[in-house]
Amino acid sequence: MEINRQGAAxxxxxxxxxxxxxRAVITAAIEVHRALGPGFLESVYEDAMIIExxxxxxATERQVVFPIAYRNRxxxxxxxxxxxxxxxxxxxxxxxxxxxxxxxxxxxxLKAGAFQLGLLINFNVTxxxxxxxxxxxxx
Numbered sequence: 001m002e003i004n005r006q007g008a009a010x011x012x013x014x015x016x017x018x019x020x021x022x023r024a025v026i027t028a029a030i031e032v033h034r035a036l037g038p039g040f041l042e043s044v045y046e047d048a049m050i051i052e053x054x055x056x057x058x059a060t061e062r063q064v065v066f067p068i069a070y071r072n073r074x075x076x077x078x079x080x081x082x083x084x085x086x087x088x089x090x091x092x093x094x095x096x097x098x099x100x101x102x103x104x105x106x107x108x109x110l111k112a113g114a115f116q117l118g119l120l121i122n123f124n125v126t127x128x129x130x131x132x133x134x135x136x137x138x139x
Contacts, residue, residue, distance in 0.1 A: 014117045021088045028052035029121050033128040042094045045123045089118035110137035
């Protein structure tokens with residue numbers, strides 16, 4: 001399957017294991033989308049993804065809070081929808097279309113949390129392949 005790859009033009013590809021987890025998450029998302037289709041709230045897809053990811057034996061945390069720092073001071077916190085194996089950020093959406101702001105938000109999360117790879121998954125599409133964005137951030 002061809003995946004829409006977003007991020008810096010000079011972004012280095014993540015290590016093979018991280019990319020393998022991303023492929024597994026996409027497979028899980030496709031299964032969830034096949035079963036549920038578009039039209040539900042984001043929380044429905046998150047609950048289904050947790051079930052599907054458990055069958056793949058991927059360590060998955062949901063609604064992970066992490067600090068936001070500015071000039072070496074913690075000023076706030078952000079919340080990730082899903083964190084896979086402590087390294088792969090997954091943000092699920094149920095919107096009419098992914099827009100550049102969603103990608104910018106993912107890049108901000110990756111930078112703030114020192115993560116390299118994130119997946120934006122929009123379940124509110126006819127074909128899930130249209131709703132997947134892979135975002136790379138090289139520290």
